[in-house]
Amino acid sequence: xxxxxxxxxxxxxxxxxxxxxxxxxxxxxxxxxxxxxxxxxxxxxxxxxxxxxxxxxxxxxxxxxxxxxxxxxxxxxxxxxxxxxxxxxxxxxxxxxxxxxxxxxxxxxxxxxxxxxxxxxxxxxxxxxxxxxxxxxxxxxxxxxxxxxxxxxxxxxxxxxxxxxxxxxxxxxxxxxxxxxxxxxxxxxxxxxxxxxxxxxxxxxxxxxxxxxxxxxxxxxxxxxxxxxxxxxxxxxxxxxxxxxxxxxxxxxxxxxxxxxxxxxxxxxxxxxxxxxxxxxxxxxxxxxxxxxxxxxxxxxxxxxxxxxxxxxxxxxxx
Amino acid sequence: xxxxxxxxxxxxxxxxxxxxxxxxxxxxxxxxxxxxxxxxxxxxxxxxxxxxxxxxxxxxxxxxxxxxxxxxxxxxxxxxxxxxxxxxxxxxxxxxxxxxxxxxxxxxxxxxxxxxxxxxxxxxxxxxxxxxxxxxxxxxxxxxxxxxxxxxxxxxxxxxxxxxxxxxxxxxxxxxxxxxxxxxxxxxxxxxxxxxxxxxxxxxxxxxxxxxxxxxxxxxxxxxxxxxxxxxxxxxxxxxxxxxxxxxxxxxxxxxxxxxxxxxxxxxxxxxxxxxxxxxxxxxxxxxxxxxxxxxxxxxxxxxxxxxxxxxxxxxxxxxxxxxxxxxxxxxxxxxxxxxxxxxxxxxxxxxxxxxxxxxxxxxxxxxxxxxxxxxxxxxxxxxxxxxxxxxxxxxxxxxxxxxxxxxxxxxxxxxxxxxx
Numbered sequence: 001x002x003x004x005x006x007x008x009x010x011x012x013x014x015x016x017x018x019x020x021x022x023x024x025x026x027x028x029x030x031x032x033x034x035x036x037x038x039x040x041x042x043x044x045x046x047x048x049x050x051x052x053x054x055x056x057x058x059x060x061x062x063x064x065x066x067x068x069x070x071x072x073x074x075x076x077x078x079x080x081x082x083x084x085x086x087x088x089x090x091x092x093x094x095x096x097x098x099x100x101x102x103x104x105x106x107x108x109x110x111x112x113x114x115x116x117x118x119x120x121x122x123x124x125x126x127x128x129x130x131x132x133x134x135x136x137x138x139x140x141x142x143x144x145x146x147x148x149x150x151x152x153x154x155x156x157x158x159x160x161x162x163x164x165x166x167x168x169x170x171x172x173x174x175x176x177x178x179x180x181x182x183x184x185x186x187x188x189x190x191x192x193x194x195x196x197x198x199x200x201x202x203x204x205x206x207x208x209x210x211x212x213x214x215x216x217x218x219x220x221x222x223x224x225x226x227x228x229x230x231x232x233x234x235x236x237x238x239x240x241x242x243x244x245x246x247x248x249x250x251x252x253x254x255x256x257x258x259x260x261x262x263x264x265x266x267x268x269x270x271x272x273x274x275x276x277x278x279x280x281x282x283x284x285x286x287x288x289x290x291x292x293x294x295x296x297x298x299x300x301x302x303x304x305x306x307x308x309x310x311x312x313x314x315x316x317x318x319x
Numbered sequence: 320x321x322x323x324x325x326x327x328x329x330x331x332x333x334x335x336x337x338x339x340x341x342x343x344x345x346x347x348x349x350x351x352x353x354x355x356x357x358x359x360x361x362x363x364x365x366x367x368x369x370x371x372x373x374x375x376x377x378x379x380x381x382x383x384x385x386x387x388x389x390x391x392x393x394x395x396x397x398x399x400x401x402x403x404x405x406x407x408x409x410x411x412x413x414x415x416x417x418x419x420x421x422x423x424x425x426x427x428x429x430x431x432x433x434x435x436x437x438x439x440x441x442x443x444x445x446x447x448x449x450x451x452x453x454x455x456x457x458x459x460x461x462x463x464x465x466x467x468x469x470x471x472x473x474x475x476x477x478x479x480x481x482x483x484x485x486x487x488x489x490x491x492x493x494x495x496x497x498x499x500x501x502x503x504x505x506x507x508x509x510x511x512x513x514x515x516x517x518x519x520x521x522x523x524x525x526x527x528x529x530x531x532x533x534x535x536x537x538x539x540x541x542x543x544x545x546x547x548x549x550x551x552x553x554x555x556x557x558x559x560x561x562x563x564x565x566x567x568x569x570x571x572x573x574x575x576x577x578x579x580x581x582x583x584x585x586x587x588x589x590x591x592x593x594x595x596x597x598x599x600x601x602x603x604x605x606x607x608x609x610x611x612x613x614x615x616x617x618x619x620x621x622x623x624x625x626x627x628x629x630x631x632x633x634x635x636x637x638x639x640x641x642x643x644x645x646x647x648x649x650x651x652x653x654x655x656x657x658x659x660x661x662x663x664x665x666x667x668x669x670x671x672x673x674x675x676x677x678x679x680x681x682x683x684x685x686x687x688x689x690x691x692x693x694x695x696x697x698x699x700x701x702x703x704x705x706x707x708x709x710x711x712x713x714x715x716x717x718x719x720x721x722x723x724x725x726x727x728x729x730x731x732x733x734x735x736x737x738x739x740x
Contacts, residue, residue: 067438068413068434068435068437068438068440069437069438069439070417071413071414071416071417071438071440072416072417072438072439072440072634073439074417090735152571156568156571157566157567157568158512158514158566158568158585159512159580159583159585176567178568178571179567179568179569179570179571179721180567180721181717181718181721181722264522264571265521265522265523266522267521267522267570267571267713267717268522268570268571268717268720268721269522269570269714269717269718269721269723270522270714270717270718281710284406284410285706285710286706286707286710287409287413287434287706
């Protein structure tokens with residue numbers, strides 16, 4: 001209380017001069033605090049309800065024997081680390097983890113590389129620029145499952161458009177895109193790159209627009225080469241945007257499920273099982289919700305580690 | 320640099336502003352809270368009953384709607400149909416169980432029923448007054464788990480060999496009846512863009528369903544995937560791929576894809592089920608025939624998988640409603656309704672008398688009715704463990720068809736299936 005009065009007695013030039021009624025400074029402060037909380041509360045409640053609760057439940061569930069009968073009697077006895085050891089002993093987990101890493105890294109490199117190249121390309125002025133740019137957005141507008149189903153047909157070994165096309169070009173059009181375990185992951189990555197390019201391009205293009213034109217003019221007066229200009233002006237000034245694009249890209253890639261279900265269903269011979277499909281399979285096909293929660297937690301952990309790196313990077317940028 | 324320093328409370332501190340903001344917020348909270356809570360307590364209407372099924376397909380949905388309309392009239396109640404995709408019936412039902420809002424009747428795929436029954440979710444149909452008179456023992460077992468009759472089938476289906484009559488006639492070949500004949504015929508019919516045979520070895524239940532007739536007819540068994548008989552069946556599939564008579568894409572095909580290939584003329588024969596007939600008949604120029612799935616040696620029994628949905632009464636604890644639910648099932652699976660459903664869906668009526676009548680109507684599907692008579696249910700031996708066995712088996716035949724040895728792949732599958740639960 002003493003602190004309140006002390007600060008209240010201090011001359012406060014920001015407060016409007018007291019009107020006719022004598023204000024109660026403590027009360028005003030309390031009210032102010034209350035309304036501040038009022039603004040924060042919806043966000044806090046939302047986070048607790050829709051992020052905190054599921055997260056805690058998921059962690060708990062991974063230590064429970066959570067089976068179909070749990071839905072009836074509500075009993076899910078804790079079984080220590082049984083679920084964890086079961087999942088980690090399954091060869092499929094190691095495979096899925098490796099596939100997830102390969103899928104994420106491969107997709108990000110492809111999406112980002114091509115997206116950036118296109119973004120730089122579209123900063124040039126040329127006829128039909130606007131129309132072409134909007135056409136490239138199309139893959140983004142198509143629902144993921146639809147893309148998956150269409151690509152499954154395109155990549156069919158015998159009747160697919162792609163192999164038929166390669167055949168007419170004189171190349172041997174018998175590539176087993178989705179039917180060979182050695183090839184399937186690669187094909188799935190290709191499709192995901194195709195899907196991810198527009199998003200990368202749009203954000204990077206926006207970032208490029210923010211870079212002052214004068215810098216480029218100055219560089220050209222100094223006689224800098226195109227590559228040098230790109231490396232010394234475009235890249236460093238684009239860095240904040242690049243971080244955002246990569247982080248968002250990572251988030252949507254690492255948890256991939258729908259695209260793979262539509263393309264290969266995790267096959268052939270588990271060649272495209274990722275942590276996402278493994279969670280799905282454990283929880284909703286085998287109905288072993290404990291094991292599904294374990295894989296889900298691993299996925300959350302990976303994302304969390306990445307999020308820490310992201311926050312670090314952001315903080316050092318703010319300085 | 321980025322965060323501008325705002326004068327502390329310069330705006331918020333003014334008396335009115337704060338109150339103006341807090342009041343609407345409280346109201347919003349109250350509204351959200353009531354809306355969230357209202358979702359929990361669903362009141363059941365006394366005369367309205369719900370059937371949960373997977374008839375999301377337009378034609379199936381309307382056939383069921385017609386059946387339910389007739390049953391509503393007969394029983395003097397209102398029966399509503401709720402359809403979700405087949406893969407979601409189980410998870411939806413489980414969610415409904417935990418929120419105490421189970422429907423009155425659930426139509427499960429028979430291979431899923433043991434899981435729900437094991438969890439204590441189903442009611443014995445016999446105690447609710449349903450009889451199994453005139454239903455063949457095989458189909459009663461199909462709807463039973465650990466000796467209790469939980470599910471009444473309206474119609475059942477299985478797999479058979481479909482063949483393109485024109486292609487076989489032109490090549491002067493007979494419909495194969497043994498594995499050797501099928502392999503030879505398929506090889507001879509393979510030319511340019513046309514494969515001899517199409518089947519689904521996809522990484523889901525479809526592929527496993529298609530593998531079972533080969534496994535079982537050869538004496539193999541899902542409770543011992545590592546056996547010689549199962550490996551031989553898988554090697555037979557591998558042989559078809561090696562000959563070039565079966566496309567390598569088979570590992571990525573569902574049964575619907577197989578049907579597309581057959582209709583497009585990319586395959587001379589296919590393994591598939593009667594539910595495709597409706598689609599097959601849309602192509603008038605296609606003259607197809609149907610035969611039993613070939614067996615390893617002449618004289619062996621052709622054992623197909625019994626497929627189809629069964630009607631169950633979930634355990635809600637409300638005996639009065641459960642009794643009415645049983646009446647709904649009795650009406651839906653009456654001879655008359657079975658025949659009408661069979662006519663529409665091309666599947667075989669479960670009731671013997673209804674099946675006899677139906678056979679006379681569609682003599683071209685005789686082979687299918689024969690196959691059903693000897694067909695076997697997937698869950699009879701392994702029960703609720705079926706999903707683990709099925710997943711292990713999918714992975715195994717996909718590995719084998721794409722290069723690995725059948726024995727090694729199946730041995731690993733057996734380990735996975737037993738450690739799975």
